[in-house]
Amino acid sequence: MTLTTFLQHGLTGISLGGAYALIAIGYTMVYGILRLINFAHGEIFMMAGYFMIFAIASFPWFLAIPIVIIATVILGVLIEKLAYKPLRSAPRMSIMISAIGVSYLLQNLATYLFTALPKGYPSIPFLKKIFQIGDVSASLVTIITPFLTLALVYLLILLINHSKMGMAMRSVSKDFETSQLMGIKINQVISMTFIVGSFLAAIGSILYFTDRMTVFPFSGMLPGLKCFVAAVLGGIGSIPGAVIGGFILGIGETALVAMGYSTFSDAFTFAILIVMLLFRPTGLFGEKEVDKV
Amino acid sequence: MKKLDFKLKLLLSLILAAIALALLAYLDANRGQYSYTLSILERSAIYAVVAVAMNLLTGFTGLFSLGQAGFMAIGAYTVAILTIPVEARDAVYYVNGIADGLANAHLPLWAALIVGGIFAAVLGWLIGYPVLRLKSDYLAIATLGFSEIIRAFISAPQFDRITNGSYGLKSIPSFPSTFMVFGVSALCIFLMVMILRSSYGRAFRAIREDETAAEAMGINLSKHKQMAFVISCFFTGVAGGMLAVYMRSIDAKSFQIGLTYDILLIVVLGGIGSVTGSILGSFLMTAGREWLRFFDDPLMIGDFSVPLFRTGFRMVIFSLILMAIVLYYRKGLMGTKEFSWDGLYRFLRHNLYLRWRKPVAGPKGGDGQ
Numbered sequence: 001m002t003l004t005t006f007l008q009h010g011l012t013g014i015s016l017g018g019a020y021a022l023i024a025i026g027y028t029m030v031y032g033i034l035r036l037i038n039f040a041h042g043e044i045f046m047m048a049g050y051f052m053i054f055a056i057a058s059f060p061w062f063l064a065i066p067i068v069i070i071a072t073v074i075l076g077v078l079i080e081k082l083a084y085k086p087l088r089s090a091p092r093m094s095i096m097i098s099a100i101g102v103s104y105l106l107q108n109l110a111t112y113l114f115t116a117l118p119k120g121y122p123s124i125p126f127l128k129k130i131f132q133i134g135d136v137s138a139s140l141v142t143i144i145t146p147f148l149t150l151a152l153v154y155l156l157i158l159l160i161n162h163s164k165m166g167m168a169m170r171s172v173s174k175d176f177e178t179s180q181l182m183g184i185k186i187n188q189v190i191s192m193t194f195i196v197g198s199f200l201a202a203i204g205s206i207l208y209f210t211d212r213m214t215v216f217p218f219s220g221m222l223p224g225l226k227c228f229v230a231a232v233l234g235g236i237g238s239i240p241g242a243v244i245g246g247f248i249l250g251i252g253e254t255a256l257v258a259m260g261y262s263t264f265s266d267a268f269t270f271a272i273l274i275v276m277l278l279f280r281p282t283g284l285f286g287e288k289e290v291d292k293v
Numbered sequence: 294m295k296k297l298d299f300k301l302k303l304l305l306s307l308i309l310a311a312i313a314l315a316l317l318a319y320l321d322a323n324r325g326q327y328s329y330t331l332s333i334l335e336r337s338a339i340y341a342v343v344a345v346a347m348n349l350l351t352g353f354t355g356l357f358s359l360g361q362a363g364f365m366a367i368g369a370y371t372v373a374i375l376t377i378p379v380e381a382r383d384a385v386y387y388v389n390g391i392a393d394g395l396a397n398a399h400l401p402l403w404a405a406l407i408v409g410g411i412f413a414a415v416l417g418w419l420i421g422y423p424v425l426r427l428k429s430d431y432l433a434i435a436t437l438g439f440s441e442i443i444r445a446f447i448s449a450p451q452f453d454r455i456t457n458g459s460y461g462l463k464s465i466p467s468f469p470s471t472f473m474v475f476g477v478s479a480l481c482i483f484l485m486v487m488i489l490r491s492s493y494g495r496a497f498r499a500i501r502e503d504e505t506a507a508e509a510m511g512i513n514l515s516k517h518k519q520m521a522f523v524i525s526c527f528f529t530g531v532a533g534g535m536l537a538v539y540m541r542s543i544d545a546k547s548f549q550i551g552l553t554y555d556i557l558l559i560v561v562l563g564g565i566g567s568v569t570g571s572i573l574g575s576f577l578m579t580a581g582r583e584w585l586r587f588f589d590d591p592l593m594i595g596d597f598s599v600p601l602f603r604t605g606f607r608m609v610i611f612s613l614i615l616m617a618i619v620l621y622y623r624k625g626l627m628g629t630k631e632f633s634w635d636g637l638y639r640f641l642r643h644n645l646y647l648r649w650r651k652p653v654a655g656p657k658g659g660d661g662q
Contacts, residue, residue, distance in 0.1 A: 105612035112605030267445035270438030
C-alpha cells in the first residue's frame with residue numbers, strides 16, 4: 001500500500017468515524033439518562049436523510065439544512081413523548097420493546113411514503129467540492145467532518161458542564177429519583193436530551209449521506225447499531241467515550257474494507273462489542289457500576 | 294372456584310385437535326384452491342416454534358436475547374446444504390462449486406432438521422458461555438451482534454463453497470406433506486412445554502423472578518441459564534431449517550435483524566411468559582398481515598379514490614397496531630396465563646352467563662374467581 005492510498009483511506013475512515021461519533025452521542029446521552037437503548041435513533045437518522053431530499057427540492061441549501069435539523073428534532077421529541085413517556089414506570093424491557101416497535105414503525109412508514117427503492121441524496125455543491133492535497137484528493141465534506149464533530153462535541157461538553165440544564169442532566173443520569181425529589185423537572189431534561197441527540201443525528205446524517213449518495217428505508221438500521229456499539233465501546237453515558245468509539249469503529253471499518261474484507265466490516269463492529277463487553281463491560285471511559293442486591 | 298371434570302377437558306381437547314386435523318386435511322385435499330391459506334398457516338406454525346423458543350428464554354428465564362435470526366440462519370443453511378438433491382448441486386453452486394466434503398453429504402429431511410438444531414445448539418453453547426454473564430440490555434445487544442456476525446460469515450466470499458455466498462441456496466426440496474410442518478412444529482412446542490413443566494422449567498422461572506433468591510435456593514445460575522439458552526437455540530435452529538424448506542430458496546438477506554424483531558413482536562403480542570400466547574400471536578401476526586392487505590390496494594368510493602390507500606399502507610397500520618399493544622396493552626393477549634378449558638369456562642361464565650342472570654351475587658370485581 002502506498003502512502004497516498006494509506007492517507008486516502010485514513011481520511012475516509014476519520015470522516016466516517018466523525019459521522020458515527022455524532023450519532024453515538026445520541027445513544028450515549030439517552031442511555032445515560034433513561035437507561036434505554038434507543039433503537040429508533042438509527043431510524044431518526046434515516047428520516048433526517050429523507051427530510052433533506054425534500055427540503056432541498058424547494059429551498060436553497062442554507063435554508064434546507066436548518067429545516068432538516070428542526071424537523072429531525074421535532075421527530076425525536078415526538079417519539080419520546082408518544083412512545084417512551086407513557087412507559088416511564090414500566091420495566092426496562094417494555095421500553096426497549098417500545099423502541100424496537102418505533103423503529104419498525106418508522107421503517108414501514110418510510111417504505112410507504114418514499115417507497116423501498118433507494119433515493120438519490122442531494123449533493124450540496126460546496127460540500128462536494130474536491131480538494132487536492134498532494135496526491136490525496138478529498139471532498140470538502142470528508143475534510144470538515146472530523147473538525148465539525150470535534151467542535152460540536154466541545155460545545156456539547158460546555159453545555160453539560162457549565163449550564164443549568166447540563167447540571168440537571170448530569171444529576172438525572174446519576175440518580176433519576178433523587179433528582180426528581182430535588183425539584184429537577186425530569187421531563188424537560190429528557191426532552192432536552194432527545195433534542196440534542198436528534199440535532200446531532202441530523203448533522204451526522206447530512207455528513208454521512210453526502211458521502212453515500214442514497215437513502216432507503218433500512219439505511220438507518222446498521223449505522224444505528226454500529227453507533228450504539230461505538231457508544232458501548234467508549235463507555236455508555238460518556239460523551240468523549242462515544243466520540244472516541246465512533247472514530248475507532250469508523251477507522252477500523254475503513255481499514256477492513258481497504259484490505260479487502262468488506263463483508264466482515266459489520267462483523268468486526270460486533271466482534272469489538274462482544275470482546276469489550278466481556279473484558280471491560282463499562283467501556284473505555286465508563287464509570288464502574290455497583291450491583292446492588 | 295368451579296373446575297371442569299378432567300374427562301370433559303380431555304374430550305374437549307381431543308375434539309379441538311380432531312377439528313384442527315380435519316380442517317387441515319380438507320385444506321390439503323383442495324390444495325389448488327387453498328394453497329395461499331395453507332402457506333400462511335405453515336409459516337405461522339414455523340414462527341410459533343421460534344416464538345415459543347424465544348419465550349422460553351425471555352418470558353420464562355428472563356434472558357432477553359435478540360439472536361434468533363442468526364440461529365435460524367444456522368439451522369436453515371444446515372438443512373438446505375444437507376437436503377438439496379446431490380444431482381442439483383452443480384446447478385446451485387454454479388459459480389464456485391461445492392466444497393469437496395459436502396458434495397455427497399445428503400440426509401433425509403427429518404435427520405437434517407435435527408442436525409440443524411444441533412449445530413445451532415452447539416453454537417449457542419459456545420456463544421452462551423461468555424455472553425450469558427451479561428445482564429438485560431447488554432445481553433440483548435451482544436446476541437444481536439452475534440446474529441449479525443453469523444450473517445456476515447454466511448455471506449462472506451471465503452465460505453462460498455459451503456454457503457454459496459451472496460448467491461444463496463436454491464432448489465431445496467419442499468415438505469413431503471403439509472402435515473409434516475404442523476407435526477414437527479407441534480412436537481417441538483410439546484417438547485418445550487414438557488421442559489418448562491419439569492424441575493428445570495421451575496428453576497428457569499425462579500431465575501426470572503429473582504436471581505439472588507434462586508441462587509440461595511441452590512439453583513446453579515450459570516448452568517441453568519446456559520441450558521435455557523442452548524434449548525432455545527436448538528428449537529430455533531430446527532424452526533430455521535423448516536423455514537428454509539418452506540421458502541425453497543434462502544440467502545443471507547432472509548435472516549436480517551428484521552426477522553428477530555418480527556418474532557419479538559409475536560412474543561409481545563401473545564404475552565411474554567405464555568406459550569399458548571406465543572402460538573396464538575404467531576398465527577394472528579402472520580394472518581394479520583394478510584387480512585390488512587386491502588389497505589395496499591387503491592380504494593375507490595364512487596369516482597373518488599381515497600388518497601392513503603396504496604402499497605405499504607398495510608404495514609404502517611400493522612406497526613401502529615403493534616405499537617398500541619406495546620404501549621397500552623403491555624401484557625399482550627394472554628399475559629403470563631396459559632390457555633385452559635377452566636379459564637375459558639370461567640371467562641364465558643363471567644362474560645355471558647352472569648349477564649342474563651344478574652342477581653347471582655358474584656364475588657366483587659369478579660376477575661379470576
